[in-house]
Amino acid sequence: MNLEIAGLTRRFGRTMAVAGVDLHAGPGVLGLLGPNGAGKTSLLRMMATAIPPTSGRLRLLDRDPGSYGPRREIRRRLGYLPQSLGYYPGFTVAEFVEYFALLKEMPPARIPAAVTIAVDRTALGGKANAKLRTLSGGMLRRVGIAQAIVNEPELLLLDEPTAGLDPEQRVAFRALLRALGQRATVVVSTHLVEDVGAACAQVVLMDQGKIVYDGTPGELAARGEGCGVGDAPLERGYSAVLAAARS
């Protein structure tokens, strides 16, 4: 298992953002759904080792991120795209991806090729030397994805990765996810249920800091038959599960 979570909590002041989460995931694509404020981003940030949990057990890639050495090893094998991507406007696309490749302690000799591959896989090959300040929002999002995948991560965490992508790019992105999920654990946090349905083998639905559903997209769709609200089966299943959890 690349991802083992038991009783994980995270508190910010008086707010319990993550209120006890149990989750296990191996290679494959896991979709993380939930309304705003459900705790998805906080959970993702804990998986990314950006913030420590308040309590509970977290094991990533068979290591405990609580100690510096294992945490460093996890980070070498980790890719993370935050919800709000910060960037350095003066960097070019290639420089930005190279910078994070270096920070991830990739072997320097492999970085140029890895950067090229990552940039090509996100369809930014023609913009490799463009300054980030000249890119559109969607392109910047793809730059964020490129830096997340440059080190061929075994654990890839993507928070709202398709925000700003046009439909064609989203289709290509789903194909990329499926390819990456063949050997890595990919966790995708998104509001777009169709992305989950198209790319994810496992779906987790969070609400108010807890997991209220953990299963396959098909099972989620089935939960909404006859009772959910929405235009698509997954949307109906989503709303039905939330309604049940809140009642």
Place this chain on the structure above:
Amino acid sequence: MTAASAPAPSGLLPVMRRPGLAAARLLRLELRHSAMLWMLPVAIALFWLTTYRKTMAMPPLWNLRATSMQSGAITDFIAPVVGAAAWMGSREARRRTTDLVTISARPRWAERLTAWAATTSWAMAGYLGCLAVLYGVTAHQASWGGPLWWPAAVAAASLPTLSALGFAAGTLVPSRFTAPLAAIAAFFALALSTELIRGSHSYWQISPLVTGPWDTGPDAGVATFYHFVPDLPIAQVMFLAGLTTAVLGALALPEGAGPRSLRAAAAAVAAAGLLAAGTAVGLAGTGRLDNHGMIAIPALHDAASGRPIRYTPVCSHTAIPVCLNPAYASYLPDTAAALRPVLDELAGLPGTPARISQAAATYRQERGNSVAIGLTGPVLSGTPPVYHLLLPDQLDGPVMTASELASLVRSGAGSDLVASVTGDGPGASQAQRAVTAALMIAAGLPMPGAAPEIVRHANSQPGPSPGARCQRPAAGCPALRVGPGAGPRGQPPPGPAPGSPAYAAARRFAALPAAARRAWLVQHLTALRAGRVTVAQLP
């Protein structure tokens, strides 16, 4: 985006991680995007407008220019370097990349150190370029001696410290107000540090702006006759290096900056840095002004430094040769021309000096920041007698041009020479005073007791000396004044009172043909000095 199958994942294969190469590539990225690159033109422009122009206006003496460059360059680079470093230190927070950088495998301290190194490298490159130009032009202009490297080293050592302080400020307080306030605060703190200096044993002279006794400023008389004493610069470099180490080590202390072992090592390094800086401050407090105008620190002092510099003087071809230290060779033509009328009057007379020789000055610390500068030894010594001269530039006061200096020499040393030949001084006879006055008139010097000669300069106003309680160079502030006979022997001899018999005798004696005057002096000078000649006996 493509779903092409990826190469084998890096995490599953043992690979060579080459930290040096990775660090070099990170540094290259940081160098290309450092804010200091954009601040360099600002720093260089400030350097040219202030330090370079001011320093080039000084005579081409290495000690003057090196010390002026040291304090000026640091002043010019403070704000740009601290501001740029603070800007870079706050970059993660401003650009919202904190999470991405936090989760990177490379220790955060290493990443921060790289950004600091890039800022410092550009600052150093800019400074070295400015130094090269200033020293290069000086080398072309200077008549003697070589560059002083310790002042350059102190200024260079300041840059990593300023960069570290700014970077730490930006990292700790990543606000948009941090860069400007840090830049101005650093400027103020450095300037304030010099205001607290009292005497040559002040701890505050550890400030890198200090190049010697603070209130005397760049002094032409220092490190010209005696070797440069590097004690204070050594302490300053030690202080700056210690402070830099302490600040950079402190950046590794927060949790998350690196592994525990790294943080422990950083704590030790920071402590060592603080110790070094504190020791340097303590050493500065033991400094004392030596006789040659430099700060000596006993624990750092090498007896070999501060020894006399062997030189061959440059001499004029006047009736009495005027010999200067070769570093002052540019002054010789004007000085000799200014003294020529006096020397022509006195040459060949009994007891006249055989040579006018520039001497080294002696420095003595007095109360507060006052420094007494005077002649080492008697004015006249040796057989035949040699008149020992201190050029006005060797005394405390504004740096002057060759013609201004010559004018002062003419009225100061010129009248003193005459008085030394006639024996005029306290207790002298009226006849001696009359002959002195007559010779001064004949040589074109102001009559003793005449209105003092105020030295003015084109397009400028006379101003008070530093430390004077005067807020504007205007009416009410004392002007720079030079009077006749204000030479190294002390107070000018009082001339004969107008209307007195001695005054009339002086006028008559001065009106004689030069040959007649000389003939009389050759015959009667010894008696005149012995006080056996009366006013009535003067022709």
Place this chain on the structure above:
Amino acid sequence: MTALVRPYAASRRIPPALVAIAACGLGLRIALIGHWDAYGALQLPLVFEAGAVAVITVTTASPFGEPERVAGARLPFLRLAAGLALTAAAIVALAAAGTGADLAGGTLDVLRNVAGMTGIGMLCAAALGGALAWTGPTGYLILGTYALYTQWHRPALTTPWLWPARPPHDLGAALCAGLVLTLGMAVITIRGARDPVSE
């Protein structure tokens, strides 16, 4: 319009800027306890004036960028009012700091120096963006301190464009500072600070 003032002030971080300006005044007051003479007496207030001006110029940065520009018909008035108010606050704070103390140059010097340097800062904000606008006043601070130094150490810099080195009642210097302030305020009012892409 008045309902816009509070959110505008909050977006520009004007309250912390006022605190920083007050801190500059307090710092000047404390520093004036010491003995300063010759050019040091004139350089000292200039340092604090530059600090206050740097704070003013940083507040010109907009956190919103294009959405605000497009929607904000009243934005020019807000910019002008904020700039003038902060400049006045800085002048008052620094002049008050000199009350009862030996403030070289007096209130006229403070008024002229702060006004002129604010104009420089505003022009820098329009060219470089609000976050980097402090570079202009900071660089001018160094020029100004050097110009004051040259009044005691030849050759003196006497151009009215270096107004800190001119006497308080010098008309030419006042005109230069006023011109720069007018120009800076006009540019900032009309165009605002340059928007960096990421902010």
